[in-house]
Amino acid sequence: MSISGWMGLAVAVSLAVLPARAAGKVKVLIVDGQNNHNYRAMTPFMKAQLEKTGRFAVDVSTSPPQKSPSSSWDSWRPAFGQYDVVMSNYNGEPWPEPVQKAFLKYVWEGGGAVIVHAANNAFPGWTEYDRMIGLGWRPAQYSDRVFLDDEGRLVRLPPGRDVGAGHGAQHEFQIRVRMPGHPVTKDMPLKWMHAKDELYHGQRGPAESFNLLATAYSDPKAGGTGKHEPMAWWVPYGKGKVFTTVMGHVSGESIPGIECVGFVTVMNRACEWVATGAVTIPVPADFPTETEVRLVPKR
Numbered sequence: 001m002s003i004s005g006w007m008g009l010a011v012a013v014s015l016a017v018l019p020a021r022a023a024g025k026v027k028v029l030i031v032d033g034q035n036n037h038n039y040r041a042m043t044p045f046m047k048a049q050l051e052k053t054g055r056f057a058v059d060v061s062t063s064p065p066q067k068s069p070s071s072s073w074d075s076w077r078p079a080f081g082q083y084d085v086v087m088s089n090y091n092g093e094p095w096p097e098p099v100q101k102a103f104l105k106y107v108w109e110g111g112g113a114v115i116v117h118a119a120n121n122a123f124p125g126w127t128e129y130d131r132m133i134g135l136g137w138r139p140a141q142y143s144d145r146v147f148l149d150d151e152g153r154l155v156r157l158p159p160g161r162d163v164g165a166g167h168g169a170q171h172e173f174q175i176r177v178r179m180p181g182h183p184v185t186k187d188m189p190l191k192w193m194h195a196k197d198e199l200y201h202g203q204r205g206p207a208e209s210f211n212l213l214a215t216a217y218s219d220p221k222a223g224g225t226g227k228h229e230p231m232a233w234w235v236p237y238g239k240g241k242v243f244t245t246v247m248g249h250v251s252g253e254s255i256p257g258i259e260c261v262g263f264v265t266v267m268n269r270a271c272e273w274v275a276t277g278a279v280t281i282p283v284p285a286d287f288p289t290e291t292e293v294r295l296v297p298k299r
């Protein structure tokens, strides 16, 4: 056999042993269209970061704008079932009932969902969405509050106790990994600096089967609560998984919250993990350190 013949055989053998999942790309659908944040800047940037890993094929479904006639909504039916991950960058008017039902069915039957920043502000009063996301941007009376105390113990307060959803002044802050063995946070430094962002506090929800991966100390000097607030977590919903990061504020053209290598790594790995149950995307060499913020290089 010629050299090229041998090489062809070697390639054929190595392809044959690849698991079917790894051979194909993970299919991601980003949903946007209404948001009190600059989703027009966010979505293309996040899509590019996902695609840069080589692991994902990404489509975008953009809803009708605010105050659209029902005829526009009638023709918006994202094909959730054709994707492995639905990433929500949506915070706006309620989806039409068929879209809500299709989304619940998709996750319940095993689909993955990733909720970015203000997407957890969406849909107050939609009970199943609250269950899926665990915690959302809701007023104090709405539901339970969950945070960690200084010893790292989970504290749960009933509706009305302590503050509702809010944030202090934007600043750079340290993320603390609370579940270092989880595939999304594995190999990350236990403490790393996140770029300038809003530090959400007082999130409220049922937080059933709540898996808290990372927190940040909400400093009263920056208008915070003095508690360790949840920054990234996941919740099972039926056979599916729903991962939330409240990092990722973008308004105007300044986008450090999503340019942070830490944010990008969490997003990329969360998408892979909710889809496949495993993570192959490494923590990059330029990951933030305990004291230093790192942004992805400009193109």
Ligand code: ZN
Pocket (backbone or CB within 6 Å): 037, 117, 118, 198, 248, 249, 250
């Ligand atoms: Zn924000």
